[in-house]
Amino acid sequence: MKAEHCTLCELETPDPPVTDSDVDGVFCCSGCLHVYKLLQNMEGEQAEQLRRQTIQKRRKEQKQDTLPENYEEAFFKVNGMHCSTCESFVETLADRQDGIYKSEASYASEMIKVYYDPTSIEPRILPQKLSKLGYEVKPVESSEKEEQLNEVARIIIGGFFGIIGLLLYVLFLYPTYLGGDGIVPLTTSEKLFFISNIFVMTTFVLGYTGFPILRGAWVSLSVLKPNMDLLITIAAVSAYVYSVGAMLTGSSEVYFDVTMAIILVVSIGNYYEKKIKAGKQDLLAKLTEKRIHYARLLQNGDTKEIAIEDLNPGDRVLVKAGERIPIDGTIVDGQGVVNESLMTGESMPVSKGVGDSVLSGTILTQNALTIEIGDTVESTIDDLMQMMWNIQTARPGQQRLADRIAAWFVPAVILLGIATFAYHISSGAGATESMLASLAVLIVSCPCALGLATPLAIASGIRSGLENEIIFKTAAVFEEQMDTATIAFDKTGTLTTGTMQLLDKGNNQQALRYAAQLEQYASHPIAEPLAAYATDQNSADNFTSYSTGISGEIDGKHIFVGQPEWIGDHLQITKKQWKQIDCSRNEGNVPVAVGWNGQVESILVVGDQVRPEAPNIIQSLQAAGKKVAIITGDSKQAGDAIRKKLNPDFLFTETRPDSKSNIIEELRKFGRIAMIGDGSNDAPALAQADLGIAFGNLTAIAADSAHVVIPKEQLTLIPAAFNAIRLTKNRIRQNLGWAFLYNIITIPLAIAGTINPLFAAVAMATSSLLVVGNSSRNMNLMSEESYS
Numbered sequence: 001m002k003a004e005h006c007t008l009c010e011l012e013t014p015d016p017p018v019t020d021s022d023v024d025g026v027f028c029c030s031g032c033l034h035v036y037k038l039l040q041n042m043e044g045e046q047a048e049q050l051r052r053q054t055i056q057k058r059r060k061e062q063k064q065d066t067l068p069e070n071y072e073e074a075f076f077k078v079n080g081m082h083c084s085t086c087e088s089f090v091e092t093l094a095d096r097q098d099g100i101y102k103s104e105a106s107y108a109s110e111m112i113k114v115y116y117d118p119t120s121i122e123p124r125i126l127p128q129k130l131s132k133l134g135y136e137v138k139p140v141e142s143s144e145k146e147e148q149l150n151e152v153a154r155i156i157i158g159g160f161f162g163i164i165g166l167l168l169y170v171l172f173l174y175p176t177y178l179g180g181d182g183i184v185p186l187t188t189s190e191k192l193f194f195i196s197n198i199f200v201m202t203t204f205v206l207g208y209t210g211f212p213i214l215r216g217a218w219v220s221l222s223v224l225k226p227n228m229d230l231l232i233t234i235a236a237v238s239a240y241v242y243s244v245g246a247m248l249t250g251s252s253e254v255y256f257d258v259t260m261a262i263i264l265v266v267s268i269g270n271y272y273e274k275k276i277k278a279g280k281q282d283l284l285a286k287l288t289e290k291r292i293h294y295a296r297l298l299q300n301g302d303t304k305e306i307a308i309e310d311l312n313p314g315d316r317v318l319v320k321a322g323e324r325i326p327i328d329g330t331i332v333d334g335q336g337v338v339n340e341s342l343m344t345g346e347s348m349p350v351s352k353g354v355g356d357s358v359l360s361g362t363i364l365t366q367n368a369l370t371i372e373i374g375d376t377v378e379s380t381i382d383d384l385m386q387m388m389w390n391i392q393t394a395r396p397g398q399q400r401l402a403d404r405i406a407a408w409f410v411p412a413v414i415l416l417g418i419a420t421f422a423y424h425i426s427s428g429a430g431a432t433e434s435m436l437a438s439l440a441v442l443i444v445s446c447p448c449a450l451g452l453a454t455p456l457a458i459a460s461g462i463r464s465g466l467e468n469e470i471i472f473k474t475a476a477v478f479e480e481q482m483d484t485a486t487i488a489f490d491k492t493g494t495l496t497t498g499t500m501q502l503l504d505k506g507n508n509q510q511a512l513r514y515a516a517q518l519e520q521y522a523s524h525p526i527a528e529p530l531a532a533y534a535t536d537q538n539s540a541d542n543f544t545s546y547s548t549g550i551s552g553e554i555d556g557k558h559i560f561v562g563q564p565e566w567i568g569d570h571l572q573i574t575k576k577q578w579k580q581i582d583c584s585r586n587e588g589n590v591p592v593a594v595g596w597n598g599q600v601e602s603i604l605v606v607g608d609q610v611r612p613e614a615p616n617i618i619q620s621l622q623a624a625g626k627k628v629a630i631i632t633g634d635s636k637q638a639g640d641a642i643r644k645k646l647n648p649d650f651l652f653t654e655t656r657p658d659s660k661s662n663i664i665e666e667l668r669k670f671g672r673i674a675m676i677g678d679g680s681n682d683a684p685a686l687a688q689a690d691l692g693i694a695f696g697n698l699t700a701i702a703a704d705s706a707h708v709v710i711p712k713e714q715l716t717l718i719p720a721a722f723n724a725i726r727l728t729k730n731r732i733r734q735n736l737g738w739a740f741l742y743n744i745i746t747i748p749l750a751i752a753g754t755i756n757p758l759f760a761a762v763a764m765a766t767s768s769l770l771v772v773g774n775s776s777r778n779m780n781l782m783s784e785e786s787y788s
């Protein structure tokens with residue numbers, strides 16, 4: 001049979017292809033189908049341009065680097081990778097190893113993906129082989145406590161020596177710079193003795209405490225990408241080298257204090273940023289882990305618990321009510337009701353019986369099932385994790401704003417230093433005086449304030465977020481250009497409560513009481529809101545549960561509660577009641593029939609309700625000029641009901657996890673996009689978006705894939721998160737402004753040769769205090785101006 005090609009992207013379609021009765025054509029995935037619909041509503045020239053871009057991108061995605069058939073993939077965390085420069089360097093280090101075909105590092109997720117030859121190298125030794133030059137590679141599940149302890153030791157030990165060294169400056173050297181003799185008059189030899197002690201202390205501070213900064217500078221030179229570490233290193237090392245030379249020639253005017261101050265202040269600022277960021281782990285740890293590690297294997301009538309990776313094709317697994325289904329498979333025994341919302345986005349529970357397929361990660365809410373694994377052991381939830389990681393590691397990390405500035409500032413400072421030397425030489429100054437002026441330019445060009453500007457502002461933003469239960473997982477969100485054009489919402493659990501509620505109590509209170517009395521004995525999701533109305537006045541006898549309803553005897557009456565079509569086989573339903581049933585379904589809700597004595601007495605309506613604040617949030621976004629998209633796994637019928645209530649600009653229904661990420665990619669054609677969701681099915685889309693926000697009663701995979709996590713079910717925290725990003729970005733710019741003001745003042749003085757060590761120390765302390773004070777101001781995240 002001849003293969004068909006997708007109407008949108010022209011790639012081959014599966015057999016059978018994805019189709020839609022409302023659209024002409026065949027598609028390779030539901031994402032292409034939804035995008036095709038989107039393009040129909042656009043002007044012809046713009047639509048055709050976007051279509052051509054889509055074809056190019058999809059074809060590019062299909063062209064993978066040629067790898068041997070036996071390659072395998074592994075993911076690892078990388079400690080010490082803090083900018084896009086590090087990505088290139090870490091990849092270069094990995095690719096030099098025998099047995100590794102290629103690697104992809106991601107600063108954004110602090111991970112590296114390695115393609116390796118399993119016949120020549122074992123994955124367990126890869127971290128050891130890849131850990132080089134201060135970059136520590138660890139398994140994904142490893143703890144970061146050891147790295148944190150090393151950083152604390154660097155700060156404490158370096159701080160001890162730094163305080164003693166600076167105290168010696170205050171007591172014996174600074175007074176001499178002002179023309180005095182100091183607290184205790186010293187002879188030249190005694191002064192050099194103290195300077196030599198300061199030299200030893202400075203060497204330790206620079207080499208030990210400043211090692212991460214020196215490493216970052218060396219890495220930036222290796223890949224020819226100047227960054228802030230290089231700028232800080234130039235200042236610190238220039239001061240150190242000049243001071244060593246001055247000490248050896250017997251001069252007491254040394255800049256060791258500048259070296260110690262720069263290294264210690266910047267190291268403390270970086271540590272403070274990391275410490276604040278580590279605080280998010282306390283909240284993230286509270287999130288329930290949705291990945292299943294073990295299954296109940298059924299063999300010869302007995303069950304035993306085994307690891308998921310030990311399952312084989314054809315094995316049978318027993319799942320009980322309330323448990324998560326551990327593996328993809330087909331039901332071979334039993335009937336039950338499965339909640340698939342976290343995996344598919346479908347808010348309504350689904351009845352499952354023999355022959356039906358089930359997905360790992362979904363919840364069996366009623367009865368027990370025996371599931372048989374197919375020809376291959378597959379886990380949808382693991383596939384989602386793989387997809388999410390692939391997206392994250394495929395996207396390059398954004399270089400920090402300060403590093404982008406350093407890319408042009410470093411060469412400019414070096415040229416200024418050379419020009420200063422040439423100017424003084426040509427003016428008739430001696431080589432020593434000219435060298436001193438040139439070095440002074442290098443020393444003062446990078447105040448501590450410039451090194452503190454970004455980390456302190458980011459730490460303040462993260463801290464303000466944590467105070468409002470908003471977790472910023474990556475500092476990149478505060479530094480990337482984030483003029484969001486479109487904001488996409490997952491529906492179930494985000495714009496809606498994600499839980500079933502009784503929306504219509506019907507017209508017969510007795511029927512509601514009977515239904516509530518019976519539903520106390522049921523375990524499916526629809527039972528809970530009905531059972532809340534139960535009283536102790538009646539008791540049910542002969543209770544029986546079915547996949548589509550329940551029955552039992554109360555007050556001598558045989559009561560039926562459940563799906564109207566099922567009850568229609570036992571009781572009579574009027575035309576008026578059928579009209580009520582159809583109306584409730586058109587609104588995306590679940591009708592529940594209740595009856596006895598041959599007649600349905602009442603129709604109850606259960607459904608997932610839109611959060612009260614959702615309409616205002618949507619309207620506020622649209623008023624701010626943003627496009628709003630709603631993405632849901634619900635049916636078109638249920639989607640139309642949401643459209644009437646919330647009036648989004650775009651609505652996508654019946655979506656799967658892979659199509660959600662495709663939709664996000666296509667919506668990006670209109671500008672930068674933010675995605676907000678809660679379930680595992682949202683993970684690829686959250687990772688694909690420019691800004692992913694995991695919201696509410698979310699899963700661990702959703703939290704892993706997002707840039708921002710809001711574990712509190714309060715939609716007003718979403719604009720607060722945008723506000724925190726906007727205010728922090730402003731603060732970074734303000735801090736950099738203070739730092740550059742220092743440069744504007746001091747660099748001309750250095751060029752003129754009028755800078756002395758005391759002035760440099762005072763100016764540096766003043767600029768640093770301004771940055772600290774500005775970063776410490778409180779942020780009002782709940783103000784009106786919140787969408788950036």
